Amino acid sequence: MSLFITFEGGEGCGKSAQSRALYKKLMQLSIPVVLTHEPGGTPLGDEISRRLKWAKSPDISPMTELLLFNASRAQLVDGVIKPNLAKGEVVILDRYADSTTAYQGYGRGLDLEIVKKVNKAATQGVKPDLTVLLDMPSEEGLGRKKARKRDRFEKEILAFHQKVRQGYLKLAADEPQRWLVIDASQSKAKVAEVIWQRVSKLLPQQEVEK
Numbered sequence: 001m002s003l004f005i006t007f008e009g010g011e012g013c014g015k016s017a018q019s020r021a022l023y024k025k026l027m028q029l030s031i032p033v034v035l036t037h038e039p040g041g042t043p044l045g046d047e048i049s050r051r052l053k054w055a056k057s058p059d060i061s062p063m064t065e066l067l068l069f070n071a072s073r074a075q076l077v078d079g080v081i082k083p084n085l086a087k088g089e090v091v092i093l094d095r096y097a098d099s100t101t102a103y104q105g106y107g108r109g110l111d112l113e114i115v116k117k118v119n120k121a122a123t124q125g126v127k128p129d130l131t132v133l134l135d136m137p138s139e140e141g142l143g144r145k146k147a148r149k150r151d152r153f154e155k156e157i158l159a160f161h162q163k164v165r166q167g168y169l170k171l172a173a174d175e176p177q178r179w180l181v182i183d184a185s186q187s188k189a190k191v192a193e194v195i196w197q198r199v200s201k202l203l204p205q206q207e208v209e210k
């Protein structure tokens with residue numbers, strides 16, 4: 001039984017920590033699972049990701065961002081997501097198309113209809129069964145990672161990150177059956193527990209209880 005789960009949210013909210021925790025939990029239960037991330041997750045995607053995050057020139061236009069994130073995505077959908085879902089595996093993805101809607105649509109202000117169309121072309125309509133939104137005040141998330149060097153997005157002003165956060169909350173409100181919104185300022189263990197409560201219901205019961 002295939003299952004496609006994505007993690008979303010602003011900077012430092014715990015997407016990578018929680019997607020890894022869920023991956024480990026499923027591995028322990030011997031449930032076939034793949035963990036990957038965006039942008040990147042394929043050799044070409046990783047190259048695109050580096051260009052997007054660490055470009056020396058700051059003037060990458062919002063439309064170029066939209067297309068580059070989706071170029072990385074298209075490669076991941078064809079090379080990793082579709083084949084693993086077809087094998088009946090669980091696919092966990094640390095960021096997906098909703099990140100582009102939140103950052104390039106709500107954050108940068110690109111036309112949401114255009115963002116939707118380009119996302120749809122890149123994803124070929126492959127939608128997550130569940131999207132976990134780790135929601136917290138932007139300044140708290142950014143504060144969690146001040147120690148390391150900031151990429152182009154992390155360097156953005158607070159108002160940008162707040163627009164991204166509001167964008168995510170709007171997406172979740174528009175499609176409540178797909179989204180699980182969690183207060184990400186709780187402990188890692190508590191957040192993981194809330195995620196597991198939901199995910200375990202989506203798995204065949206004999207897999208979860210063994």
Ligand SMILES: Nc1ncnc2c1ncn2[C@@H]1O[C@H](COP(=O)(O)OP(=O)(O)OP(=O)(O)O)[C@@H](O)[C@H]1O
Nearest residue numbers: 010011012013014015016017018144184186187188
């Ligand atoms: N619930 C939590 N409570 C406290 N610290 C946390 C929590 N979740 C994650 N962290 C810490 O916050 C930092 C950022 O977490 P993580 O890298 O998982 O976030 P992220 O959403 O993947 O960030 P990014 O936007 O950079 O990808 C890490 O140092 C992590 O250990």
Ligand SMILES: [Mg+2]
Nearest residue numbers: 015016017094
């Ligand atoms: Mg991360």
